[in-house]
Amino acid sequence: MAQHRVVLLPGDGIGPEITAVARQLLEMVSERHGFQLSFEEQPIGGSAIDASGEPLPASTLEACRQADAVLLAAIGSPRFDSLPREKRPETGLLGLRAGMQLFANLRPVKIVPALIGASSLRPEVIEGVDLMVVRELTGGIYFGQPKGRIEADGEERGFNTMTYSASEVDRIARVAFDLARERRGRLCSVDKANVLDVSQLWRDRVETMAPGYGDVEVSHMYVDNAAMQLVRDPRQFDVLLTGNLFGDILSDEAAMLTGSIGMLPSASLGSDGPGLFEPVHGSAPDIAGQDKANPMAMVLSAAMMLRIGLKQSAAAADLERAVDTVLASGLRTGDLMAEGCTPVGCSAMGRALIEAL
Missing domain, CATH: 3.40.718.10 (Isopropylmalate Dehydrogenase)
Structure with a gap:
């Protein structure tokens, strides 16, 4: 059975909420497709500053370098805007990209038919x-x-x-x-x-x-x-x-x-070594902890990780189909809400994705 080590970087704001959804789905889809994922969480950004005073601890960078793939949620908070630039969360993200030698960022933009009105x-x-x-x-x-x-x-x-x-x-x-x-x-x-x-x-x-x-x-x-x-x-x-x-x-x-930056994943790749997969959106501190976050971009980033980083294309396709199925059913987080649709929060959207999977 194939085994893959994944480092999770929940980061700041809505990061922990959307990471929890993605992890549940990854655990489910890996079991279905016969491979094992071992997860290790590491601090980065504001959460790392709170813990150690540094936006990118050396231990986090080393863990990412040793992983098979890295899944990052989001970093940043206005709480840290007054810090010197080298101590801010964003500097940690730049340091992670440079430290992992990730020179190529891929950002797919594809219209989901169910969201064309958004x-x-x-x-x-x-x-x-x-x-x-x-x-x-x-x-x-x-x-x-x-x-x-x-x-x-x-x-x-x-x-x-x-x-x-x-x-x-x-x-x-x-x-x-x-x-x-x-x-x-x-x-x-x-x-x-x-x-x-x-x-x-x-x-x-x-x-x-x-x-x-x-x-x-x-x-x-x-x-x-x-x-x-x-x-x-x-x-x-x-x-x-x-x-x-x-x-x-x-x-x-x-x-x-x-229709929403909350729908788009990305991959950051180097010549060799693990890739970094993350949503395009930010940490949205204004809605953090309120169960309002849209986890879709994080789930689609997990799908990119499966397909590109871990070569598990069938499992990636399952996650992508689950997203399409849920959106076609009319469930929407606040950023995607439209007339005739049903509003749900982050955790409820996660449960719907699990049911669809």
Whole structure:
């Protein structure tokens, strides 16, 4: 019997609630499909700061490195906004990505037919949308040096550096090209090459790689236009390749095509070693502990973990079908609520998913 070690990172806010739902479903589906999952919970973000004063304890990072896969819920809380940046929860997440060498972030955006009315866009605009955002995760302006705040010309000045090497662009572009080849054969690379030298390098490297993928149609789009096109005609996109900053923004915009950011999973992968799987949404501290959270993105992240990280595709498909079945039945958490549907909380949605499974 196959055995897989999974590190759970419940984190902050609604994290523990949605983790509990995902764990129950994972235990059930693993038993059905004949493999074993061993779970180990570790602190990260605000919960780790409360426990140890550090947003990413060394023990957490080491446990994640030794796992077969890592499932993260969410981090962050306004309680920590006054801390120095290096002590905030978000720094722990960046450190985890860098420490696990996870350079490729995959964010699928696919319209669920039962939720087509939940989007703020017209049904005829979003019907049939099925795209993948491939975001570079460990470079760009979030990690570039130098950065900081200094006194200059009699006032304080803040600065960050957006930087990419050719090898960094090549490795993330290769991921996107390979995915496009497996999907519908279209790759749109997003940049700001008209004003940024780093974006011109990005575009040049994608163009250099394109002849090696003759079966993939390659296009380029400035990031501001891409943001507009995502809400104007999202069906034109198959795979979107982006740098760290642009991908952070565009993937959250794309999430709203589905009606709620609470529906979208993601995977962060490296060249080898375990992957990190997490919902796109945040910790939602305003509803934490109130049984109002939507666990669907966490469950779909668990499905991505099964399929990509643990190679258990049949079990992943079972989780995804359970989500579709429950949504088709009309059950909705508050973020998805629509006329004629039945409102439920996080725990009730979890029970419905178990029944559907």
